[in-house]
Amino acid sequence: MTDRSALQFEAPGFTVDECADGLCAYVDASPSPFHAVATSARMLDEAGFHRLEEAEEWAAERGRFYTVRGGSLVAWSTEHAAGPESPMRVVGAHTDSPNLRIKPRPDLARAGWQLLGVEVYGGALINTWLDRDLGLSGRVTLRDGDRLATRLVRIDDPLLRVSHLAIHLDRSIHDDGVKLNPQQHLAPHWGLGDEPGDFVGYIADQVAARPEDILGWDLMTHDLNPARRVGRDRDLVAAPRLDNLATSFAGTRALIAAVDVPPVQPTTQVIVLFDHEEVGSTSERGAGSQYFPAMVERITAQLGGDRQDMLRSLASTVIASGDMAHATHPNYAERHEPQHTIAMNGGPVLKVNNKLRYATDSVGAASFRAAGQQAGVPVQSFVVRSDLPCGSTVGPMTAASTGAITVDFGAPTLSMHSxxxxxxxTDQAMYAACLAAFLSPEVTVG
Structure with missing residues (x-):
């Protein structure tokens, strides 16, 4: 008899079907970081959040707000804060994923084929991009009269393809595996001809602009296969960009739920969705920038506080920095720490590394585990094998830039960066429920 207990988790507002199907819809709507931010913004709009522009002066008022900078977003509620010195509960995530991005001068022609020059973004498993129908998404910046404007681009036609070399022409693949040169082997073809195509002209048509007005772009390829529930019992989600749109979706859902649940201690509830995590976060909107510390300062000022109030707030703030976590792979179990098996549909995962590749310490871990207990959600623990290097995410740099207690966590995943x-x-419902409890905790720190 099939054990379906893993599919039976349910919390108010967080059913398995709603969260798993909601994640699929979120991923399908978000082929680029700019689209992910727009998708979260629509969810926040529907929940009564008010968008603020960074260049404007923010009135001293309480309420539900968010602001956007490119592919990054910060949203917060001050409805449950006693004053500017009240601590914050923050859930962090990132909106970008590894992919192939279009170069500034992409048009190529070779052997009767029209190709586009691309650059690998992030640590992609690049062989998984072969023989796929690829669309194009992101944003373009253009001249619109006497100003510069940005427009979202989403092309879901099967526009591009990177074709694998036939095995008949490379018999060594069985012994040596796939070896790809990013410069030589990854240029997608999108037409036939001895002359290069006209990429700028094509994009101009898509945004109803003149080619000479297209001045720049942040454009990337995306898989056209939709996110799907899979497996005999539909207990799995197969999708592109789960790293890290699963956390972006769960964090957005959690904030919307948490603002209606007063925490035991007056608290400002916050989510921050960063861009550029996959390439180091050093940009004007990445976690390595002043973007989030500046937002913390402005939120404090919105509550009528000054820098000392902000520092008092940060002294009791806890940040949960979310990225995906490695589930134990059944075909490569030896690559995992044997005492820390991570089960799919086993609940969110605390990520621990004593070399501080993750920011988690005992206080942060206890805060997250308490949220799991509050939500009725099991919490797992991940550490990498002692003889393997450990990856990292934005948790340590967020902790360093704010001085706040920070814990790294994730949701179990296979095929990360594929x-x-x-x-x-089921993990998607447990993920969102745990984060909602973290944002509106029943216990305090200190």
């Missing part, structure tokens, strides 16, 4: 990754259906 064009299509795998997660658990």
């Amino acid at each position: 064009i299509r990754e795998l997660a658990g259906s």
